[in-house]
Amino acid sequence: MSNKVLPLLMMPEGKEGKVSRINADRGLLRRLIEMGFTENVSVKIIRSVKGSLIVGVNGCRYILSKDIAMKIMVTFW
Amino acid sequence: MTNNSIRVALAGNPNVGKTTIFNALTGAKQHVGNWPGVTVEKKTGSKKYNGYEIQFVDLPGTYSLTAYSIDEVIARDYIVEEKPDVVVHIVDATNLERNLYLTTQLMELGARIVIALNMSDLAENRGDKIDTKKMEKFLEIPVVKTVATKGIGIDQLLDTVIKEAKKGPHHEHMIGYGDDIEEKINQMENILEGDITLSKKYPSRWLSVKLLEGDDEALKKIEGSPVLDQVKNILSTINKEEYEAVMADKRYEAIDVIVPQVASRHDEKMTASDMIDRVFTHKYFGIPIFFALMWAAFELTFTFSVPFMDILDSAFAWLAGALADNVKPDWFGSLLGDGIVGGVGFVLVFIPPIFILFLLLAILEDSGYLARAAFIMDRLMTKIGLHGRSFVPMLMGFGCNVPAIMATRTIEDKNDRLTTILVNPFMSCGARLPVYVLFAGAFFGRQAGTVIFSIYVLGIVAAILTAKLLRSTLLKGDPAPFIMELPPYRVPTAKAATIHMWQRGSMYLKKAGTVILLGAIMIWTLATFPWGVEYGSEDSYAGKLGKVLEPLVAPLGFDWRIAVALLFGFVAKEIVIGALGVLYGLGEDAEEANISDSVEADPKIFALNSLGLMVFTLLYMPCIATVGIIKKETGSWKWMLFAIAYGIILAWTAAFLIFQVGSGLGYD
Numbered sequence: 001m002s003n004k005v006l007p008l009l010m011m012p013e014g015k016e017g018k019v020s021r022i023n024a025d026r027g028l029l030r031r032l033i034e035m036g037f038t039e040n041v042s043v044k045i046i047r048s049v050k051g052s053l054i055v056g057v058n059g060c061r062y063i064l065s066k067d068i069a070m071k072i073m074v075t076f077w
Numbered sequence: 078m079t080n081n082s083i084r085v086a087l088a089g090n091p092n093v094g095k096t097t098i099f100n101a102l103t104g105a106k107q108h109v110g111n112w113p114g115v116t117v118e119k120k121t122g123s124k125k126y127n128g129y130e131i132q133f134v135d136l137p138g139t140y141s142l143t144a145y146s147i148d149e150v151i152a153r154d155y156i157v158e159e160k161p162d163v164v165v166h167i168v169d170a171t172n173l174e175r176n177l178y179l180t181t182q183l184m185e186l187g188a189r190i191v192i193a194l195n196m197s198d199l200a201e202n203r204g205d206k207i208d209t210k211k212m213e214k215f216l217e218i219p220v221v222k223t224v225a226t227k228g229i230g231i232d233q234l235l236d237t238v239i240k241e242a243k244k245g246p247h248h249e250h251m252i253g254y255g256d257d258i259e260e261k262i263n264q265m266e267n268i269l270e271g272d273i274t275l276s277k278k279y280p281s282r283w284l285s286v287k288l289l290e291g292d293d294e295a296l297k298k299i300e301g302s303p304v305l306d307q308v309k310n311i312l313s314t315i316n317k318e319e320y321e322a323v324m325a326d327k328r329y330e331a332i333d334v335i336v337p338q339v340a341s342r343h344d345e346k347m348t349a350s351d352m353i354d355r356v357f358t359h360k361y362f363g364i365p366i367f368f369a370l371m372w373a374a375f376e377l378t379f380t381f382s383v384p385f386m387d388i389l390d391s392a393f394a395w396l397a398g399a400l401a402d403n404v405k406p407d408w409f410g411s412l413l414g415d416g417i418v419g420g421v422g423f424v425l426v427f428i429p430p431i432f433i434l435f436l437l438l439a440i441l442e443d444s445g446y447l448a449r450a451a452f453i454m455d456r457l458m459t460k461i462g463l464h465g466r467s468f469v470p471m472l473m474g475f476g477c478n479v480p481a482i483m484a485t486r487t488i489e490d491k492n493d494r495l496t497t498i499l500v501n502p503f504m505s506c507g508a509r510l511p512v513y514v515l516f517a518g519a520f521f522g523r524q525a526g527t528v529i530f531s532i533y534v535l536g537i538v539a540a541i542l543t544a545k546l547l548r549s550t551l552l553k554g555d556p557a558p559f560i561m562e563l564p565p566y567r568v569p570t571a572k573a574a575t576i577h578m579w580q581r582g583s584m585y586l587k588k589a590g591t592v593i594l595l596g597a598i599m600i601w602t603l604a605t606f607p608w609g610v611e612y613g614s615e616d617s618y619a620g621k622l623g624k625v626l627e628p629l630v631a632p633l634g635f636d637w638r639i640a641v642a643l644l645f646g647f648v649a650k651e652i653v654i655g656a657l658g659v660l661y662g663l664g665e666d667a668e669e670a671n672i673s674d675s676v677e678a679d680p681k682i683f684a685l686n687s688l689g690l691m692v693f694t695l696l697y698m699p700c701i702a703t704v705g706i707i708k709k710e711t712g713s714w715k716w717m718l719f720a721i722a723y724g725i726i727l728a729w730t731a732a733f734l735i736f737q738v739g740s741g742l743g744y745d
Binding site for chain 2 (some may be wrong): 008018026027028029030032034036038046049051052054058059061062063064066
């Protein structure tokens with residue numbers, strides 16, 4: 001089975017993947033890194049309701065806006 | 078450390094239980110103020126322990142110590158410039174990676190650190206094992222396990238703080254940034270040490286790292302220094318953005334080396350908190366559950382407060398009557414009885430509902446539920462051009478709009494923030510609650526709780542429609558991206574909820590003794606003079622003023638007394654009630670047993686126009702303190718005037734429609 005690289009927003013609820021790349025500018029990227037969205041960290045979609053996401057990273061839960069969820073690219077299988 | 082007195086700063090990420098630890102350490106001995114020059118809350122407190130006097134400062138919760146947010150600058154400047162003896166770094170045991178990122182930066186500040194590994198019970202219950210001995214060894218920082226909510230580990234924490242404070246100042250760093258960057262850091266340090274005053278004031282390694290990262294605030298610190306040109310020379314040879322990125326990576330690399338050795342890794346499995354969220358953030362049930370909880374809160378507020386209010390109301394009425402009848406000269410008795418007890422006392426009657434509502438909100442907030450509201454409302458908020466995050470300061474407005482407007486500082490985008498500020502006054506603050514409680518209780522019987530709830534919902538609707546209007550006209554643009562942490566659900570403790578309630582509610586008691594007292598005396602004066610007229614009659618100055626205003630509010634079904642009350646309510650909204658208390662003073666021949674009864678007995682106030690009055694009080698211009706903070710936070714007279722004018726027009730229109738349509742339909 002091949003791996004898929006997709007924006008976080010496209011990941012279905014309950015799925016787990018790894019962050020492969022973040023296409024954000026300096027300020028946002030820095031903020032995301034502080035919160036633990038580093039390369040290869042595993043992320044899980046806890047809740048996905050029409051584009052509003054609750055994401056689990058390192059045991060924390062975050063709400064992300066859609067535009068950020070489009071910028072975080074994840075690999076999952 | 079001097080003379081057994083130890084200064085301690087508390088640092089940590091948001092939502093790690095920092096406030097709980099602060100409460101556990103200081104108990105009720107707290108002082109809440111602002112950091113100099115900024116409207117960020119500063120909490121200080123003290124504790125006597127084993128013969129030591131320990132002073133605590135609660136630094137703002139931050140994920141990092143960059144120059145990009147005011148909270149982070151405050152936290153790091155305090156540590157660097159005030160040089161506390163010990164920094165207690167509260168670390169969430171369930172999330173070491175992200176918390177240790179802050180640790181790496183705190184270490185660079187040259188402070189002596191003690192780690193409080195908080196929520197260690199949650200981590201253990203979930204199957205994590207953290208080896209604190211190893212952690213101490215790797216970090217060279219003492220680590221104390223705490224469960225702040227149960228008071229576990231607090232004494233050990235205090236013991237450790239004292240032990241560390243005795244060791245004196247300390248400089249150490251952990252992160253190596255790789256040969257290339259280290260070389261630059263060395264060069265920079267050598268240059269900075271050429272300026273003695275500078276290197277005495279700031280740890281030179283920290284300043285070097287910050288300068289190389291392109292930190293603007295750090296650059297400001299060396300302005301005017303003789304070494305400035307040399308520093309700029311080095312900075313011109315490097316790519317600061319790249320340095321910043323590489324340094325962040327190096328910090329995480331170090332963390333990635335340490336964490337697996339001190340903690341057994343957990344999987345991303347479903348937690349109890351996630352299970353609860355399956356219900357509370359449900360696609361269809363989320364919003365109904367939110368409103369049901371809000372409704373229950375107002376219903377409980379009203380039901381539980383009625384008996385207390387009745388007692389207070391009768392007691393103040395008795396006191397007012399006794400003072401007015403027995404204190405000579407008569408005018409002085411009237412000032413004490415009608416003016417002060419009638420006005421201030423009548424406001425105090427409504428302290429029970431304010432405190433009960435604040436307690437319920439504190440419970441909802443401490444449990445972690447209110448943060449979910451940001452998620453639940455995200456879709457709706459996106460439709461009106463904001464993000465779910467803007468809903469959080471809106472909910473804070475239920476307490477007081479002033480801190481709620483300050484809380485919008487976390488919103489980075491200018492137009493997002495401006496919109497969130499301008500709609501905040503429609504979120505009904507505690508000062509407006511007495512008006513609803515009085516009139517809903519008087520005219521809506523068993524439906525009182527529901528009526529009060531509806532007024533609050535109307536406020537939310539007004540805020541949402543206003544936001545939509547602003548976002549599609551004056552403040553166009555897409556909302557800026559946002560990311561917000563959702564703390565896990567917790568069972569709120571009675572102590573924390575009570576402290577929380579007290580911090581918000583005590584403000585109303587203070588106001589009663591100051592602003593409201595002055596307002597009451599002013600209205601009493603207007604109601605008494607010119608000398609010789611019947612107290613509170615149309616011939617008094619208050620009556621004349623009211624009669625001038627009456628034509629403006631007559632279409633809303635309000636008489637002159639209400640006009641006067643609303644006018645003075647601009648100073649503080651409790652004065653609406655206080656003024657009615659004064660104007661309906663229980664003179665010598667009052668028949669009613671308490672003040673509410675005498676207001677209710679006036680035939681000019683009935684269900685329909687009292688509903689209009691509640692809505693008018695909800696929407697009309699924000700109080701002076703809120704207007705002031707709008708001016709300060711928007712930096713614009715234009716927006717301040719907009720908030721006033723828009724509120725008055727909206728309130729007038731809404732009350733007009735209620736009264737005219739209601740009368741047309743035959744209601745009264």
